[in-house]
Amino acid sequence: MSSILAENGKPLDEALRSKPDFKVLQQAAEWFAVLRSASVSASDVQQWRDWCDADSMHRIAWARVEEISGRFEQLPAVDKPHTRATLDIAAQRQRSRRRAVKMLTLLCTAGSASWLASQVMPWQAWSASYRTATGERRQVQLADGSNIWINTASAMDAEYGESLRRIRLYAGEILIQTAHDSNTPARPFVVDTLQGRMRALGTRFSVRQLDGASHLAVYEGAVEVSPADGGETKVVRANQQVRFTAQGIDEVSPAQFAQQAWSGGMLVADNMRLEDLLAELSRYRRGHLGCDPAVADLRVVGAYSLNDPERILTALEATLPIRIRRTMSWWVVAEAR
Template structure:
């Protein structure tokens, strides 16, 4: 699939957020229809995003679903006693506090974001960087180069034109030199993931012999010694910068982990449901709405205690 322009993808996500708001006028509906019909690329991007047409990836999930239903019917969930519930809530709060812990380098970084926070900066050269949740970076501009050092998390970089100094993103795994305007960099354990949205980026592993040019619409995982195989970039890679999470055959556990980054309180999952697969679009900043949008075909229900505790459990107990 050829790469789509950032302008079209941004417009599609903005339309999706607007249509999902529940307060769309007839005039706006006509405007959306006109936008959709204006160019084949608009329809292709919209179809890829799927709106909120969330579906279960049945081929991958059917075995897990059958095993889950069989297990669920053979057991019954007992009611929690008041004291046990209190202990559970206290444990959940403690786990939430432990989840806030970060490496010391993050706290000493020039710029950082907290759990569920995004932040956009304009640098001295007019380049723009957006930090995702729990991200930390240093700004290291000099007379010879413009550099930022990503310690953790993820950033969306849009480089400015007109400055002769190279623009480089540095991580423990190597350097990423911008040859264009727009790309994503995410720390993943002992690796760094590069996703190029526009133009190109030169990736050079720290202990590697040479660099490789990664083009728009491609992504690659960089380790200290080498670059992995180049893959097509997900269409929705930058959706988080618009407050959206677009899942493409994602494990339910991974979906809830991502939503949990933006939720105040506890969001849990019965382990038997972890490998169910789901596709669709979810609002990052409204996890209750995202949970309510889980498709009826999933054998799940939501347990709640007030506004601060939620858990996805099997529908049949």
């Protein structure tokens, strides 16, 4: 299997992390549409096989399209060696996940002091007390009167003890307006992610869990950030934002107040790149939403309701020199008109 997918001597896992470009991904989606057609022929299947065999990146792109398609529909039953290869990929990924969970379990059993071992496991997000589905947003008020807005596809727990008010964010994004604690002495209010801890200093702020990092934006007050693996802490003040990992904190930059508009059900674009806007919009709808590099740098200004993502796409198509191409209902891209 490694000899099929590896390219230029790259290990299998590294090859799978490679990102096919827009053109190759779109070709894979178009082949999927052909193979799901009732009129698919033996010649079509052979041409698809030839396309897969032409480049390992084609096979990786096909695997990604199949992965997304599995949430929506099944491919017609045809003899597909590369589909079997995709299943082999999924099996290897599953084995890797099992090894990771086993290692973390061993660390915990051995009494390791590692901060990582005490943090989020995949099932914690699935069983979190507060969760939202794709496209869903909700507001909750906690026992102390603090308000939290939970964004799309997010999961968190609230743990209030005698000495600490603690939020654990497992996935997605939250916006927090802290309230004064009536306990004496007042309990600190903290938010924990896999990358570290944020301690609120009387404030309104948002936290987003990224892939391998956390993003903090402070709109009122201040928040102290402490990376998980130690190192220097940093106080992020009102009108500032920062990205941090378990190892350290990036440079502080000005906060973008439009980023919190989602709590009111809006997506605000202030001279935003089209590719960036579509990436943000993709968080609120199921399926693939891509952008042709030829139109990626078009600038967008406007305020759009997140209650109807498809209407946003229609508005963009009407005001920009683009067309919204729907290869399938769950595979949509913006390309030059």
